[in-house]
Amino acid sequence: MLVMRLIRSAAVFLIVAAALAAGGIAFAADYGQPVPWQMVFQKSAAPTMDDIIWFHDLVLYIIIAITVFVLALLVIIIMKFNATANPTPSRTTHNTLLEVAWTVIPVVILVVIAIPSFRILFVQLNTPPADLTIKATGKQWYWSYSYPDSKFEFDSILACDQSRQKCEPPRLLAVDNEMVVPVNKVVRMHVIGAEVIHAFAVPSFGIKIDAIPGRLNETWFKATREGTYYGQCSELCGKDHAYMPIAVRVVSEQAFAQWLADAKKKFARIEDEPATAVAAAGGAKTE
Ligand SMILES: [Cu+2]
Numbered sequence: 001m002l003v004m005r006l007i008r009s010a011a012v013f014l015i016v017a018a019a020l021a022a023g024g025i026a027f028a029a030d031y032g033q034p035v036p037w038q039m040v041f042q043k044s045a046a047p048t049m050d051d052i053i054w055f056h057d058l059v060l061y062i063i064i065a066i067t068v069f070v071l072a073l074l075v076i077i078i079m080k081f082n083a084t085a086n087p088t089p090s091r092t093t094h095n096t097l098l099e100v101a102w103t104v105i106p107v108v109i110l111v112v113i114a115i116p117s118f119r120i121l122f123v124q125l126n127t128p129p130a131d132l133t134i135k136a137t138g139k140q141w142y143w144s145y146s147y148p149d150s151k152f153e154f155d156s157i158l159a160c161d162q163s164r165q166k167c168e169p170p171r172l173l174a175v176d177n178e179m180v181v182p183v184n185k186v187v188r189m190h191v192i193g194a195e196v197i198h199a200f201a202v203p204s205f206g207i208k209i210d211a212i213p214g215r216l217n218e219t220w221f222k223a224t225r226e227g228t229y230y231g232q233c234s235e236l237c238g239k240d241h242a243y244m245p246i247a248v249r250v251v252s253e254q255a256f257a258q259w260l261a262d263a264k265k266k267f268a269r270i271e272d273e274p275a276t277a278v279a280a281a282g283g284a285k286t287e
Pocket of ligand 1: 199
């Protein structure tokens with residue numbers, strides 16, 4: 001009975017999956033933003049994300065192998081050792097070889113997972129020599145980007161009207177001023193929170209790091225493809241947590257130099273303005 005039910009469930013699953021595929025529903029992902037019915041990561045546009053996707057796939061294959069193996073054992077037990085098929089059960093209780101095997105094999109599997117896992121962690125946390133530094137400050141509820149080498153800072157606010165009914169596409173991801181970086185350059189990100197904890201995350205670059213008041217966190221990325229990539233605040237930070245997206249525009253080196261020259265004029269800093277006044281002015285903007 002149980003076997004029949006399992007076969008029937010598997011058949012239903014296959015039919016549903018085939019119907020979805022036939023209906024043209026995309027399980028594939030795109031660069032920089034989510035798509036309907038996406039089943040996998042957003043496409044990678046940075047070496048760190050390549051590593052993360054590779055590692056995810058490795059662990060997925062291991063999980064599939066273990067699950068299939070355990071399921072096969074269960075099916076064998078159900079078929080061969082039920083009361084009808086096996087009326088007089090064996091009284092065996094120990095098997096040294098088997099017990100050593102089921103201790104050692106999981107250890108080996110965990111070591112195989114741990115080695116690339118630690119390697120990727122170190123890659124993420126060791127910033128290579130950077131071509132550019134940007135400081136992202138999480139505020140209630142928007143991001144400010146500061147380019148310390150060029151001495152300017154600007155706010156990046158959701159591009160929607162007050163009621164959030166009229167929004168620029170991609171909805172709830174587009175902002176008025178994107179963070180702009182050059183392609184194929186190492187960007188060092190300094191991330192901090194102004195009043196509560198936020199988190200700076202861009203899936204296509206494989207970065208996610210907390211923005212904590214009073215603590216400067218550091219991460220890095222190297223975007224290998226031009227385009228606009230979106231992320232969202234990834235730490236519950238208050239009522240507008242869902243409305244403080246991160247938009248990063250990756251451009252060629254010449255376009256970046258041009259943008260930098262324009263931005264220096266557009267976002268010229270008012271010297272000697274106290275930090276609290278800047279925060280208050282910014283805060284007023286979102287209300
Ligand atoms: Cu936030």
